[in-house]
Amino acid sequence: MAPSPSPRRPAVGGTEKARAKAAGRRHRALGLDAIVDVALRLVDREGIDAVSMRRVAAEFDTGPASLYAYVANKEELLHHVLDRVIDEMAVPESDDWQELLRGYWHAARDTYARHNDVARLSFAHIPGGAKFLDLGERLLGAMIEGGVPVKVASWALDIMALYVAADVFEGWLFRQRYGDGLSEEEIGAEFVEKLTRQFAQITPAAYPYLTANREVMMSGSGDERFAFGLDMLIAGVAAQVPPRSRRTR
Amino acid sequence: MAPSPSPRRPAVGGTEKARAKAAGRRHRALGLDAIVDVALRLVDREGIDAVSMRRVAAEFDTGPASLYAYVANKEELLHHVLDRVIDEMAVPESDDWQELLRGYWHAARDTYARHNDVARLSFAHIPGGAKFLDLGERLLGAMIEGGVPVKVASWALDIMALYVAADVFEGWLFRQRYGDGLSEEEIGAEFVEKLTRQFAQITPAAYPYLTANREVMMSGSGDERFAFGLDMLIAGVAAQVPPRSRRTR
DNA sequence: ACCTGAACACCGTTCAAGT
DNA sequence: ACCTGAACACCGTTCAAGT
Numbered sequence: 214m215a216p217s218p219s220p221r222r223p224a225v226g227g228t229e230k231a232r233a234k235a236a237g238r239r240h241r242a243l244g245l246d247a248i249v250d251v252a253l254r255l256v257d258r259e260g261i262d263a264v265s266m267r268r269v270a271a272e273f274d275t276g277p278a279s280l281y282a283y284v285a286n287k288e289e290l291l292h293h294v295l296d297r298v299i300d301e302m303a304v305p306e307s308d309d310w311q312e313l314l315r316g317y318w319h320a321a322r323d324t325y326a327r328h329n330d331v332a333r334l335s336f337a338h339i340p341g342g343a344k345f346l347d348l349g350e351r352l353l354g355a356m357i358e359g360g361v362p363v364k365v366a367s368w369a370l371d372i373m374a375l376y377v378a379a380d381v382f383e384g385w386l387f388r389q390r391y392g393d394g395l396s397e398e399e400i401g402a403e404f405v406e407k408l409t410r411q412f413a414q415i416t417p418a419a420y421p422y423l424t425a426n427r428e429v430m431m432s433g434s435g436d437e438r439f440a441f442g443l444d445m446l447i448a449g450v451a452a453q454v455p456p457r458s459r460r461t462r
Numbered sequence: 463m464a465p466s467p468s469p470r471r472p473a474v475g476g477t478e479k480a481r482a483k484a485a486g487r488r489h490r491a492l493g494l495d496a497i498v499d500v501a502l503r504l505v506d507r508e509g510i511d512a513v514s515m516r517r518v519a520a521e522f523d524t525g526p527a528s529l530y531a532y533v534a535n536k537e538e539l540l541h542h543v544l545d546r547v548i549d550e551m552a553v554p555e556s557d558d559w560q561e562l563l564r565g566y567w568h569a570a571r572d573t574y575a576r577h578n579d580v581a582r583l584s585f586a587h588i589p590g591g592a593k594f595l596d597l598g599e600r601l602l603g604a605m606i607e608g609g610v611p612v613k614v615a616s617w618a619l620d621i622m623a624l625y626v627a628a629d630v631f632e633g634w635l636f637r638q639r640y641g642d643g644l645s646e647e648e649i650g651a652e653f654v655e656k657l658t659r660q661f662a663q664i665t666p667a668a669y670p671y672l673t674a675n676r677e678v679m680m681s682g683s684g685d686e687r688f689a690f691g692l693d694m695l696i697a698g699v700a701a702q703v704p705p706r707s708r709r710t711r
Numbered sequence: 712a713c714c715t716g717a718a719c720a721c722c723g724t725t726c727a728a729g730t
Numbered sequence: 731a732c733c734t735g736a737a738c739a740c741c742g743t744t745c746a747a748g749t
Contacts, residue, residue: 243714266742275715277742282713287742336628337635339657346669353679354671367679372625372691379585379628386586407588420595422603430602430616442621448701449694492733515723524734526723531732536723 241273245283248273249293253328256294260329260385264291295334296342298324304351310359311447317352318377318443325381332381335374360454369450376442384435490522494532497522498542502577505543509578509634513540544583545591547573553600559608560696566601567626567692574630581630584623609703618699625695629688 241247251272255264266277266287273279284290301324305316325332339345349370356366391403409427417424433441490496500521504513515526515536522528533539550573554565574581588594598619605615640652657680666673682690 265740267740276717278716278744279714281743336632337639346672350669350672353675357671357675363675363678364681367675368682368687368690369694371687372694375628375632376621376625379624383585383624390586420599422606423595423599426602426606426612426616429612432613433617438617438620441617445618445621445695445698449698452697452701514721516721525736527725527735528733530724 243273243275243279243283245293248280248283248290249297252290253294253297256331257328260389261291261331261333264294266290291334292338292341295331295338296340296344298328298331299340299342299348300344302344302348304348304355307355310355310361311451313355314352314373314447314450315443317348318373319440322377322381322439325378326384330382330385332378332385335378356450361450362453362455365450365453369446373443373446376446380435380439380442387435492522492524492528492532494542497529497532497539498546501539502543502546505580506577509638510540510580510582513543515539540583541587541590544580544587545589545593547577547580548589548591548597549593551593551597553597553604556604559604559610560700562604563601563622563696563699564692566597567622568689571626571630571688574627575633579631579634581627581634584627605699610699611702611704614699614702618695622692622695625691629684629691633684 241251248269251269252264255268264287266280269290270277270280280290284293302317302321305313305320307313307316325335352370353363353366356370357363361369391407423430490500497518500518501513504517513536515529518539519526519529529539533542551566551570554562554569556562556565574584601619602612602615605619606612610618640656658676672679
């Protein structure tokens with residue numbers, strides 16, 4: 214990556230710029246944005262656990278201690294990474310709040326999924342960026358204008374965010390454990406095989422419902438199952454919209 | 463804990479038993495159950511991240527390598543711990559499948575909550591114990607007998623399990639981050655304060671819905687919000703029960 | 712203020728050697 | 731088969747010392 218692999222030479226004094234020049238222009242200049250860049254790239258390539266202060270620092274040709282001028286600790290660094298990912302999200306345009314919710318959460322799920330297990334970081338985290346507030350304002354506004362009671366709307370948004378994060382994180386974990394470079398179908402097959410092995414140890418007499426419905430239980434792709442759950446939540450919210458709240462007052 | 467802190471003496475030969483006796487009867491005999499015992503106790507006291515092969519092994523006065531005769535790796539050990547916790551769960555008696563689901567998932571949530579962040583281990587994990595199958599059989603059976611289509615029943619159970627695990631894990635994380643020994647109210651207050659600080663940077667004109675509904679959005683305890691989401695999911699399932707499925711064939 | 716080498720107190724897992 | 735000390739290849743964070 215670096216054009217000149219010049220060996221480290223002792224600084225001979227002068228300004229910061231001069232020193233960097235003399236040292237052959239280090240890989241990258243330190244700074245919060247650059248640090249988060251590197252961490253996000255590591256997440257995208259290998260997942261959260263591949264991020265270590267040492268590996269990030271190495272990209273700047275220095276030791277881990279150098280990072281502590283920009284982040285208080287590793288947790289804070291990872292939350293900056295999450296905020297970056299959240300910046301990629303957007304609320305679609307729609308007059309129908311149900312359509313808007315469906316579109317948004319599917320897109321949010323896709324965004325998380327593009328960054329491995331980054332969704333895990335969203336548990337119990339209040340994002341720091343303004344984007345989070347923009348998204349909340351749009352979603353909450355659309356629901357309230359659609360007649361959803363405020364409490365129902367805000368609590369439901371929390372639950373949907375939790376559901377999406379948990380779904381993506383679990384999907385990533387499954388892929389890690391049951392076949393890595395495999396296709397969706399192959400992973401499904403391997404997964405079914407493991408469950409079937411467990412089922413094989415069971416007498417059908419003791420577990421009539423499980424044995425009789427094995428195939429249906431294991432049917433469906435991850436996408437289909439997610440959509441099913443999301444639609445159930447949206448329907449649950451819709452059921453709590455007061456009957457005649459069509460532009461009354 | 464150990465009654466006799468006898469110093470390690472070199473073995474002088476003889477049987478295993480004789481050696482143990484000569485060494486002053488070690489803390490505990492190695493074995494899968496004993497290892498899982500120790501790991502679960504660590505989880506209960508300090509959470510999952512406090513479990514290390516070294517700390518578990520130390521309880522047996524040995525090094526981490528000794529554990530690898532019983533578990534393939536740390537992940538497998540932790541999954542045994544989760545299976546132990548699942549063994550504490552039970553399905554209540556009820557003629558009404560909705561009541562049965564509500565009772566079960568609330569109890570499952572309480573069980574997880576008694577063991578710190580153990581729920582995190584349930585993501586993408588197929589429990590190995592027979593208890594898991596017992597629970598599944600009872601829940602699925604009750605739903606099917608109640609007229610819930612098989613696909614809806616089994617997919618919904620998956621989603622509810624994910625929701626419960628995510629809820630408990632997130633609750634634990636929140637408690638870790640915003641006040642540790644504090645009461646529910648104090649944590650709530652600290653949390654509201656942090657969010658309010660974030661809100662303070664915002665002009666009400668730009669975020670009319672968020673600012674106008676701040677109080678309602680932040681209302682409710684963790685228990686209330688969980689119950690709200692669970693009821694929404696149960697209602698979503700009930701809405702998919704065919705109209706006239708009251709004992710028809 | 713920013714930056715760093717070295718150290719501290721840990722990790723999971725492997726392996727040769729023992730019984 | 732079970733058990734172990736030692737080693738390997740890592741961790742996050744702190745701190746004294748530099749600029």
